[in-house]
Amino acid sequence: MTGGQTVSALDELNKRILVCPDCHLSQSRTIAVPGEGPEKVSLFFIGEAPGWHEDQQGRPFVGPAGQFLEQLLASIGLRRNEVFITNVVKCRPPGNRDPLPGEIAACSKYLDCQLDIIKPKVIVTLGRYSMTRFFPGETISKVHGTARKKDGAICFAMYHPAAALHQQSLRRTIEEDMRKIPALLAKLDKVPDTKEEPQQLSMF
């Protein structure tokens, strides 16, 4: 530490992610994309993996899907710097292919650490890959727009914003699901906690 500046746990973690050699995506990436947002934040969004734009800039959701995510956030009165945004996999899979199981497994420790540090109240999964982690065995067509409480956080599933860019019919669905989030945040204190299996919340 110099000049009186403290290095936060998140800064330390980001440094590790930026030089991570733990899967072969480290050989094809331009810049790893740890994620960004304040350390003290209630809402935590998890996408799939960086795309071309993200790989160039080292920032999550800065391409077309990111622009739509920003519009969705604006629809509930939020800006991107008021939430935390990250991905299941921190490095771009070549050609934007789906992340492989080994890549997801190698990267999951970083998401664990981010969740440990930030302790968000609401975790929003964007797309199948992050949904699987919090809603195992479920399908996104069934589970989107619903919430479960797990280990003290509410997990809320949404389609990936890129899906709406490719499939116009999903656009309304994603917009409607996003508009459920303020009610979730408002009801946080009224939701009973459980350390057992995730439970379906009856609010939606």
Ligand code: URA
């Ligand atoms: N899609 C994702 O899942 N994550 C990004 O960061 C960008 C696009």
